[in-house]
Amino acid sequence: MAVGSGELGTLHTVGGVRIGVASAGIKKPGRIDTVVFELAEGSSVAGVFTLNAFCAAPVTLSKKHLAAASPRYLLINTGNANAGTGASGMADAEASCAALAAEVGIAPEQVLPFSTGVIGEKLPVEKLVAAIPAAVAALSADGWERAANGIMTTDTRPKATSRQIEIDGRKIIITGISKGAGMIKPNMATMLGYVATDAAIAPDVLQAMLDVAADASFNRITIDGDTSTNDSCVLVATGKAGGEMLTAAEGPAFDSLQSAINEIFLDLAHAIVRDGEGATKFVAVEVAAAKDVSEALKVAYAVAESPLVKTALFASDPNWGRILAAIGRAGVDGLDVSILTVHLDDVLITEKGGRAESYTEAAGAAVMKQSEITIRINLNRGQHTETVWTTDFSYDYVKINAEYRS
């Protein structure tokens, strides 16, 4: 299941980026599971990565390579996460970078490796290495949709989006892909996301842009509260659109780019939620008038991750008592339940610590039947608003995750 149409729309090619895919047969024979990105020389590359202490070998190695050299290639495999694999996992990740580097004639440090799939099983690195020449041979500028398909695991559909903007009379493209459907509660990063623009942006500015965009998108979604060991997101600026290099995180050009990149990231993050494992609903939890960002997020995540709220959403049951209970246990100091309000879309359900006088079960039920719902919580105690996005909790979530390895 998935929520919404999931149509990809036009994916503009990005000057300076070519993509090739291949089948290494890592988990299943014949499945496209290997993706190579080639980035033009002189591209700026920024990355954010999972904060999970059990981060995967490729995450550790990508961070190291990013600090040491200018990346020219990204190497991504699905079917195996190469996480919880100790020293041999690191050797495998290094071997895969070395193989790609040798194939294309660069240094191994110029390859960033990424893996996604089952945790704790040895990466069949010889299969991955064997598929690299085919992926390199297939490199082409229009490979974005094939790459979006190639990085899927339990995803039911590819996730990709594209924008064209104009800066100083110059046409700028931003295109990105992502994957993820379970083990989704990114922490300063995401599942896997790859976004590229042909704008010219200095590396430190690009990193700042990525941090802002990831924080407002991937760091605001949760499907099951489980942070992956492999979350990684990369933003590339090739500079092929021409124009002056953006070297400061301010000004109209920066603002236009940041705004377009934020939109791209939010599209990709929402696409992940819409394709959440077993999802039948796409739910925004908006917490307004909080004292600060932290308490807004505490309340939003308590509601978004409550199994009881999520099963009620699955049942289309306006059991709003469960929303109140989740707000109440969120750990907000001195929360005054008598002044907060809760709406389902535009239907006021709670005020003065209880059911709103105007509320009717029919009105609540009508909203809950929708496939897209906003739970709006107004704490009435400050100026901050934050939104997180999540899904319901269905039989299929249990089925998908009970049968994942079988």
Added chain:
Amino acid sequence: MAVGSGELGTLHTVGGVRIGVASAGIKKPGRIDTVVFELAEGSSVAGVFTLNAFCAAPVTLSKKHLAAASPRYLLINTGNANAGTGASGMADAEASCAALAAEVGIAPEQVLPFSTGVIGEKLPVEKLVAAIPAAVAALSADGWERAANGIMTTDTRPKATSRQIEIDGRKIIITGISKGAGMIKPNMATMLGYVATDAAIAPDVLQAMLDVAADASFNRITIDGDTSTNDSCVLVATGKAGGEMLTAAEGPAFDSLQSAINEIFLDLAHAIVRDGEGATKFVAVEVAAAKDVSEALKVAYAVAESPLVKTALFASDPNWGRILAAIGRAGVDGLDVSILTVHLDDVLITEKGGRAESYTEAAGAAVMKQSEITIRINLNRGQHTETVWTTDFSYDYVKINAEYRS
């Protein structure tokens, strides 16, 4: 579903405690949903209550009454939680206390009210009030098992336990009941729990005893991470066994009582987990060699509440990578994954950041097939050990909670 036999064993009567039940028809006609406890004059009573900010009207009123007077009666109803009901909910709770007080000739402040069931719907207080005379007429010393049945909601079986100990040559009885199967992550309290002893214990000592016992039992279990609005636990000491009043929280008599009371509480807490909504497994998560209690509990709860770990438990799939991922995201500062170990019962699954050399899938699968499993995590960085208890996550959990109000 439920794990283990659930047989109650002998429930000793407690001198000074009589219990009566009745049917008020609050949610379903004919169902026993009203329980009255009568406590002998001079009994000490201690209580712990939910920390959920949206706590129910009866919780607020019980705390107020407990501070104001010596309780003589407990009035419990199921079928409606009287939570999220604002000012009218408080009026209903007060009316129910007043009705019982009038029936038995005491002050309303001497009644502690408790409610459990659906949140956010008005308590049909007139039905509850009408059932009080029948419950009072039914008061008898051997009402414990009927009370255990009478406080059930989604529970599939009653929860009760009893101990007889000897202190200074005097026979002392401790008997208790509890209820709860979902919305279970107690916070300084529990679902509903009622434990009584005929020992003579001063109120402040009794409260200290209750705090210790609840913290080591009800505050160490989680089914879905959702803290109820109505959690309450009461410990009563009637003094009817005779002997000197225990006035200090130390000494051999105190130690014997605390130890027996801890056992009673742990029995009742485990009974709740075994009867967790949709549970097919009873799982202990033991975190050893942590730097302090807080980090041990962070890791234990991250594992115990991970939907991915819980669905793997349901599938009997030794997908231990999910356990590592949960440990890794628990938020422990400077966690060194290369020195920690994880066992499933006695099977070593993880060491040196990856799969243990001695591990075989067959050995892991054999443990996962059991209905009772201990996940043992050794952080190898300190002296503290904590254990929490939980269940798996099954289709039936979703079913029970999707259909709860229908």
